[in-house]
Amino acid sequence: MPPRRRFRLWIPIAVLLVLAAMGAAMLSARDPSSPGSGQSRRRQATSTVERRDFVRSIRLSGTVEAVDSTTIPAPRLRGPNTNSLVITRLVRAGAAVRKGDLIVEFDRQTQLAAALDRRAELGDLEQQIRKREAAERAARAKDEGEILLAESALSRAKLEMLKNEMIPKIQAEKNQQALEQAEATLKQLRATFDLKRKAADADLRILQIRRDRAENAMRQAETNAERMAVTAPIDGMAVIRTTWKTETMTEIQEGEEVRAGVPVLDIVNPSKMRVRARVNQADINDLRVDQKVRVGLDAYPDLTFDGRVAQVSPIAMGSTLSPKVRVYVVLIDIGGAHPNLMPDLTASLDVELARAPGAIVVPRDALGYDAERVFVLVQRGSSFRDQDVTLGPVSTTEAVIASGLAEGAVIARHVAARSLR
Numbered sequence: 001m002p003p004r005r006r007f008r009l010w011i012p013i014a015v016l017l018v019l020a021a022m023g024a025a026m027l028s029a030r031d032p033s034s035p036g037s038g039q040s041r042r043r044q045a046t047s048t049v050e051r052r053d054f055v056r057s058i059r060l061s062g063t064v065e066a067v068d069s070t071t072i073p074a075p076r077l078r079g080p081n082t083n084s085l086v087i088t089r090l091v092r093a094g095a096a097v098r099k100g101d102l103i104v105e106f107d108r109q110t111q112l113a114a115a116l117d118r119r120a121e122l123g124d125l126e127q128q129i130r131k132r133e134a135a136e137r138a139a140r141a142k143d144e145g146e147i148l149l150a151e152s153a154l155s156r157a158k159l160e161m162l163k164n165e166m167i168p169k170i171q172a173e174k175n176q177q178a179l180e181q182a183e184a185t186l187k188q189l190r191a192t193f194d195l196k197r198k199a200a201d202a203d204l205r206i207l208q209i210r211r212d213r214a215e216n217a218m219r220q221a222e223t224n225a226e227r228m229a230v231t232a233p234i235d236g237m238a239v240i241r242t243t244w245k246t247e248t249m250t251e252i253q254e255g256e257e258v259r260a261g262v263p264v265l266d267i268v269n270p271s272k273m274r275v276r277a278r279v280n281q282a283d284i285n286d287l288r289v290d291q292k293v294r295v296g297l298d299a300y301p302d303l304t305f306d307g308r309v310a311q312v313s314p315i316a317m318g319s320t321l322s323p324k325v326r327v328y329v330v331l332i333d334i335g336g337a338h339p340n341l342m343p344d345l346t347a348s349l350d351v352e353l354a355r356a357p358g359a360i361v362v363p364r365d366a367l368g369y370d371a372e373r374v375f376v377l378v379q380r381g382s383s384f385r386d387q388d389v390t391l392g393p394v395s396t397t398e399a400v401i402a403s404g405l406a407e408g409a410v411i412a413r414h415v416a417a418r419s420l421r
Contacts, residue, residue, distance in 0.1 A: 046410050047410070047411055047412075048408065049405055049408060049410075050360075051360055052361055053356070053357045054355065054357075054393060055355050056354040056395040057294075058283055058286055058350070060279060060330070061347065061348055062275040063344060063345070063346060064297070064346075065343050066269055066343050067269065067273065068268070069267065072263070072265050073263045074261060075106070075227040075228070076260045076261050077111070077220075077260060079221065085106040085107065085228075085257065087106055087254050087257075088105050088106060088255075089105035090240070090265075091104065091265070095237070095238050096236075097267065099231075099235050103231065103265065104230045105228060108228035108229075111224040111228065114217070114221040114224075115222045119218050122214040122215050122218055125207060125210050133204065139200065143189070143196060144193070153185065154182040154183060156182075157182040157183075158179060160179070161179055233267065234267055234269065236268050237269075237270050238267060239266040239343060241265055252265070270342075271337050272333075274307075274331055274334055275295060275347045277329070277331075278327040279327060279330050281325070287351060290308055291351055292306070293309060293332050293349050293351050295349055296347060296349075297341070297345055298345070298346045298348060299345055306334075307333055307335055308332065309330060309331075309332055312330050316328055317329065359400040362399055363397065363399075363413060364399050366411050366414075367391075368386065368415040369416075374388065374389055374390070375387055377411055379409075390402040
């Protein structure tokens with residue numbers, strides 16, 4: 001046979017061999033029990049069945065806050081020109097303080113100067129009052145003496161009137177006029193006496209009011225000066241507040257000017273902390289008081305704490321995402337303390353909803369579903385065979401096998417993906 005003809009006969013045979021090799025490779029990829037490179041991938045996608053405690057939980061997020069805390073604002077002062085205050089001394093952020101320790105102090109020179117001015121004014125007004133009282137006593141004694149003289153003159157005029165029957169008529173008329181004049185003078189002096197006393201009392205009352213005002217202003221200034229030094233009301237740790245300054249949020253510092261009533265710092269008790277979480281209305285029915293919680297800090301991933309649900313709000317609140325969505329506030333008490341456990345840290349919460357001790361636990365992706373049938377792929381030698389199982393409680397990542405599977409069995413993962421192929 002010529003070489004050219006033999007070459008033409010080998011071409012179909014070579015094509016058939018290539019097609020056969022490709023078909024074998026595709027069958028090997030689809031068959032879970034076929035050997036080869038797919039077997040190494042199956043070893044990476046297997047799991048050993050183990051018996052342990054199964055916990056079904058829900059993941060929440062919240063913000064750490066102190067159970068015992070108080071806010072220290074700039075004092076609200078009484079009197080004029082008390083809108084702004086200058087900080088002269090401020091406790092260091094994060095410092096531990098005891099009840100009664102000085103934590104913040106404001107400039108008190110203005111208040112002390114005002115107190116001294118009011119004290120001097122008060123002393124001057126008291127002197128004026130004493131002087132006015134003495135002058136009034138002298139004027140009263142003089143007026144009372146004039147009234148006594150007028151009464152004596154009236155008595156003499158009445159005695160002279162007894163002589164009118166024995167003296168000439170013109171003299172009798174003079175006695176009558178003298179009597180009338182004495183009566184009018186006495187009446188006028190008595191009326192004037194009362195008016196003078198009322199006027200003197202009014203002048204004295206004006207000075208007393210001015211004195212009381214000066215005394216009140218002095219006491220206000222002294223009280224304001226005392227309020228400039230603020231002490232810690234409880235034991236705890238100092239947390240400096242932030243304020244908007246030069247287009248950024250910065251901590252309040254010594255030497256800065258703040259307005260009255262503005263929060264300057266917080267005193268928190270780090271031994272008792274809790275987490276305030278907002279729970280969607282779809283998950284609130286799963287939460288109960290005293291449920292166990294695993295608390296983790298986003299800023300410190302290696303740091304975890306045990307906690308419990310302390311309070312579940314019975315009233316929902318509006319959500320910032322949508323007016324149709326309602327959220328509930330849940331408070332979780334944190335057990336234990338740590339220097340890194342600080343207020344305003346974000347925390348992740350794993351709330352334990354159910355627990356099954358000593359259960360057969362498998363990954364949820366190892367379950368296969370066929371109508372009402374649930375099965376797993378159990379390794380038998382170099383291949384996998386499906387095996388029916390009965391499910392118990394199921395979480396988002398794991399499932400409890402009530403029956404049909406023994407501890408230590410090796411099962412395949414990603415069963416749903418295998419069934420799709």
